[in-house]
Amino acid sequence: MQHITPERKVNLVIFDCDGVLVDSEPLSADVLMQMMQEQGLPISTEIFRRDFLGRSFATASKRYEEQMGILFPNDFNTQYRSRLLTRMKGNLHPMPGVENVLQELRIPYCLATGSSPQRLAVSMGESKLRSFFEGRSFTASEVKHGKPAPDLMLFAALKMNTAPELCLVIEDSEMGLRAAQAAGMRAWRFTGGGHLKNGDTLPHDVVPHRVLDSMPALLEAFREIGIAK
Secondary structure (H helix, E strand, C coil): CCCCCCCCCCCEEEECCECCCECCHHHHHHHHHHHHHHCCCCCCHHHHHHHHCCCCHHHHHHHHHHHHCCCCCCCHHHHHHHHHHHHHCCCCCECCCHHHHHHHECCCEEEEECCCHHHHHHHHHHHCCHHHHCCCEEEHHHCCCCCCCCHHHHHHHHHCCCCHHHEEEEECCHHHHHHHHHCCCEEEEECCCHHHCCCCCCCCCCCCCEEECCHHHHHHHHHHCCCEC
16 A cells, blocks of 8 residues: 555545544453353454454354354344443443544545444444534444455445545454455554453454554544544
8 A cells, every 4th residue: 555645535434433542342342252161162353353343243153154163152142232332331442532533524424334324323322423524424234244345445445535545444353454454545553452462463365454452642644634623
């Protein structure tokens, strides 16, 4: 990927939700790993990062089953979603400084997440970010293929009436960055979430244009390219 220059306009910012707008990944990891341990399914932090982080549960569980040769119980997904939503209530917070970033943006922005509509609703409610993304939130349930396929990114751009090459994606995960790359969009990686506090190395073929470790750093980068006050 090429570094963004002033000559290359950005007309739309597409934010991921989990791990970018809200610090939810540590919560989801705790719930998932606990449930898998209860079921006797092999799980570790490394397996979570490799197979689940940044993917919808449907995509991640299928990948896990194929690699491990083990099937999840039929009601696992339903139970996982229920327990996660319960855990999120009262425990989920917006990423520090995100409201200021959104208030300072000079161009349109939206949200594109692999999470279910139900989880997104809880995330927006608990974080108090709903008013920022009302009418401009898109989930993997609206497209055929979730991340790392480009479908969701392209769908968001289409709904926001913006050409893919004029979009800037803010993502934390490898899968999200791959989706942006496949969609022909520029991508910055946000590493300020609790799940990345110990670092995380991307594969050599996933190269974000920039890496920002906090919302203040992201705001400064937006200002540098002229899309924030």
